[in-house]
Amino acid sequence: MSRNKSIQRIFSQVPKTYERVNHLLTFGLDILWRKKVVQYAIKKGGSRWLDVCTGTGETAVYLSQQASENKYVFAVDFTLPMLQEAVRKTDAGNIHFSQADARKLPFPDRSFDLITISFATRNLNLNHEILIQTFMEFHRVLIPGGWFVNLETSQPRNPLIQKIFHFYIRALVQQLGYRISGSNVGYAYLARTIPRFYTAEELSNILIQAGFKTVEISKMLLGAIAIHAGSK
Numbered sequence: 160m161s162r163n164k165s166i167q168r169i170f171s172q173v174p175k176t177y178e179r180v181n182h183l184l185t186f187g188l189d190i191l192w193r194k195k196v197v198q199y200a201i202k203k204g205g206s207r208w209l210d211v212c213t214g215t216g217e218t219a220v221y222l223s224q225q226a227s228e229n230k231y232v233f234a235v236d237f238t239l240p241m242l243q244e245a246v247r248k249t250d251a252g253n254i255h256f257s258q259a260d261a262r263k264l265p266f267p268d269r270s271f272d273l274i275t276i277s278f279a280t281r282n283l284n285l286n287h288e289i290l291i292q293t294f295m296e297f298h299r300v301l302i303p304g305g306w307f308v309n310l311e312t313s314q315p316r317n318p319l320i321q322k323i324f325h326f327y328i329r330a331l332v333q334q335l336g337y338r339i340s341g342s343n344v345g346y347a348y349l350a351r352t353i354p355r356f357y358t359a360e361e362l363s364n365i366l367i368q369a370g371f372k373t374v375e376i377s378k379m380l381l382g383a384i385a386i387h388a389g390s391k
């Protein structure tokens with residue numbers, strides 16, 4: 160089975176419980192982190208915003224709630240059951256959803272003022288080269304001066320805190336995720352990818368290699384979570 164198909168299979172198993180597990184594992188903090196992404200969006204401005212790998216659309220809905228009348232929020236994901244959960248949301252009515260692969264976005268060059276992604280870059284990191292190419296695809300559909308805002312787990316710099324963070328992920332994520340969602344493979348995947356992901360500085364370099372100019376980094380939870388904002 161291709162990597163894309165196995166990722167789609169994993170996310171097809173969890174849409175109903177996906178947000179509940181996230182809120183439990185982060186003690187509700189993921190809601191604050193998503194809202195911080197929205198603050199970035201408001202600060203960076205523009206009228207056409209795209210949320211890639213939108214999943215059940217939680218960040219896209221927060222973007223849409225804050226978007227004024229002349230703003231358009233688009234959202235894409237390649238897993239249909241996640242998108243079906245997203246479109247069902249009461250506040251999703253103004254969002255333009257489509258099923259698409261983030262590596263080959265169905266939009267012309269310079270279509271968006273801002274692109275967001277939350278907790279999905281690990282899935283796009285099939286390898287270092289593929290991640291650079293995917294970020295280049297985001298760069299392609301941004302206008303010059305547009306921004307890409309990336310919310311993702313990261314690596315605490317302090318080795319002891321990093322150990323505690325990885326222990327928490329290994330000990331709890333798979334167990335709790337499985338108990339609530341019934342998907343063992345889904346949360347085993349999550350527990351595996353988080354400790355292997357890049358440091359904030361490594362990810363910043365990857366963004367620069369993909370063509371982004373200025374990269375701002377904002378670290379949260381002692382560096383376990385980071386927002387990167389890169390400009391075209």
Ligand SMILES: C[S@@+](CC[C@H](N)C(=O)[O-])C[C@H]1O[C@@H](n2cnc3c(N)ncnc32)[C@H](O)[C@@H]1O
Nearest residue numbers: 170212213214236237238241260261277279282
């Ligand atoms: C961990 S979820 C994150 C969902 C959402 N962004 C959030 O913050 O809750 C990862 C999502 O990325 C999607 N995804 C992974 N690889 C993708 C790709 N190449 N193209 C489009 N969607 C992808 C999955 O289908 C899944 O819905």
